[in-house]
Structures are given as structure tokens and as C-alpha cells.
Amino acid sequence: MAHEHIHEQKNYSKAFAVGISLNLIYILIEAGYGIYINSLALIADAGHNLSDVLGLMLAWGAAYLVRKSPTEKYTYGFKKSSVLAAFLNALILLVAIGVIIWEAVGRFANPQVIPGKIVMIVAGIGVVINTVTAFLFFSGRKHDLNIKGAFLHMAADAAISFGVVLVGLLLIVTELYWLDPLVSIVIALIIFWGTWSLLKDSINLALDAVPENIDKTALEKYLSSLKEVLSFHDLHIWAMSTTETALTVHVVLDESVDQDGFIKKVSDVLRKEFAVQHTTIQIENSTEDDCRQNQI
Numbered sequence: 001m002a003h004e005h006i007h008e009q010k011n012y013s014k015a016f017a018v019g020i021s022l023n024l025i026y027i028l029i030e031a032g033y034g035i036y037i038n039s040l041a042l043i044a045d046a047g048h049n050l051s052d053v054l055g056l057m058l059a060w061g062a063a064y065l066v067r068k069s070p071t072e073k074y075t076y077g078f079k080k081s082s083v084l085a086a087f088l089n090a091l092i093l094l095v096a097i098g099v100i101i102w103e104a105v106g107r108f109a110n111p112q113v114i115p116g117k118i119v120m121i122v123a124g125i126g127v128v129i130n131t132v133t134a135f136l137f138f139s140g141r142k143h144d145l146n147i148k149g150a151f152l153h154m155a156a157d158a159a160i161s162f163g164v165v166l167v168g169l170l171l172i173v174t175e176l177y178w179l180d181p182l183v184s185i186v187i188a189l190i191i192f193w194g195t196w197s198l199l200k201d202s203i204n205l206a207l208d209a210v211p212e213n214i215d216k217t218a219l220e221k222y223l224s225s226l227k228e229v230l231s232f233h234d235l236h237i238w239a240m241s242t243t244e245t246a247l248t249v250h251v252v253l254d255e256s257v258d259q260d261g262f263i264k265k266v267s268d269v270l271r272k273e274f275a276v277q278h279t280t281i282q283i284e285n286s287t288e289d290d291c292r293q294n295q296i
Helices: 013-036 040-066 081-109 116-136 145-174 179-206 216-225 259-274
Strands: 002-005 229-239 245-253 278-285
Touching (some): 013 040, 013 116, 040 081, 040 145, 216 259, 245 259, 259 278
Antiparallel strands (some): 229 245
């Protein structure tokens, strides 16, 4: 039996530090102006932004734990914490969506008079800050579900802030205050559309499902195509973290095959062509009885 693994972890600590700092400053500004002009919209949005900062802190903690070395108890290290963080971030977003919709429905019956100009200025600052923060995580969103969660948080905040800017503009022109809750509901539905895939993917990874980026059928065809392989069984593919995939398989080879060379060749292909970073291959000879795992 042999095991090959490659570690490639990009450090997003600086991105998290900058993003959290910028958003904390904005929260103070938004909440301060919300209290000053008695705007529940700005105060509620500041509370929503605070929940997103907590989500960023959660993702940052998970990104740190992923890089920690294994211990006697946690032999895989803490890589799975990134999956847990992605799941919790999705839940936080869903709760925020519920709060926004609940608040918006209540305001249809009792719309608030809001000074549109101040709302536009404060929300415009939010668009800039949240867009910059989202951009910090843009490159990693397709390769790391935890980073995708952080990106979605900030992109959602930028969308919300932009929606509030539009509301402020319309309030200046029309004074139709019911537009505030209407736009809030539309934005909440947009956020839900992106959050659903994050929740689904994080649950699948938590249950050790085959990651979305892995083509299991193509991988099986590759193993079957190898002339050295008489058969294989007990194939398992799962996510060790939101960026690393592991695979274990029992392979039946003829006794004449160079096992070390075979393992190196297959591990290299699985890493380069199938994005499997951790490969464990158990070699069995054709003369051996079927192993117990093959009978389960």
C-alpha cells in the first residue's frame, strides 16, 4: 500500500484582515448615520453587515486551521473545518435573508420616511467597500468552497448596498417609500439563489460525497484502461477540505508489475488530470483471494 499527497494552500490571511477591517469601519459609519437620521434601513443593514463580518471571521479561522499540522487525535489535521465554515456561512446568509424579508414585509404596512440623499451617500460607500472586499476573494471562489462563502457574503453586501443606493435615488425623485421594502425582497431572493448552491455543496462535502469538480466516471474509465490493472474495487473519493480531494482504491495487479512505478504514475495522473491531491492505492496480486472490502 502507498500514499502520495501534495499540499497547495493559498494564504488568504491578508485578504481576511483587510476585508474585516474595512467592513468594521463601514459598520460604524453606517450605524452612526442610521441613528443620526433615524433610518431603520441603515441600522438594519449595519446589523446585516456585522453578521457578514462574523462570517468572514469564521472563514478566516477555518482557513487558518486548514494549514495546521495533523495531531495524534486529528490525523487529517483540521482540513474539514473549511467545509464546516462554508456550511455555517450558508446558514448565516439564510438567516440574514429571512431577517431582510421579515423586515421588508413589515415595512409595506408602515413605510418609513427616509432622506434619500444621505442614504445614497452612505450606501455608496458600502458598495465600494464591499466590492473591494469581494474582489480580494474573487480568484479563490472556484477552487475553495470556504473562500466562495466569503466572496458570496461580500458580493451580496455590495448588491444590497447598490440596491439601497437605487432606493435612495428613487426616494429623492418619487418619495415612494414602499420601494425600500420591495427592493430589499428582490435583493434577498438574489442572495438566496447564490446561497443555495453554497449550502448544497457544503452539505455534500460534509457527507463525503464525491466533489463536484471530480468526474468519477472518467476516473473509473482511466483506471480500467490501464493494461497493468486486472481489476479494482473499494474506490472512495471524498473532500478532505474545500480545496483538497482524497482517493483510496484497491487495485489488483499481476505480480510482474513494478508496484512503486505504477503507484507513482497513477498518482501523478490523478493529481494533474483529476485534481486528486491525496491518493492511497492498495496493491493486491491476482493470486490473492478477493479482499474483504470487495465483498462488502
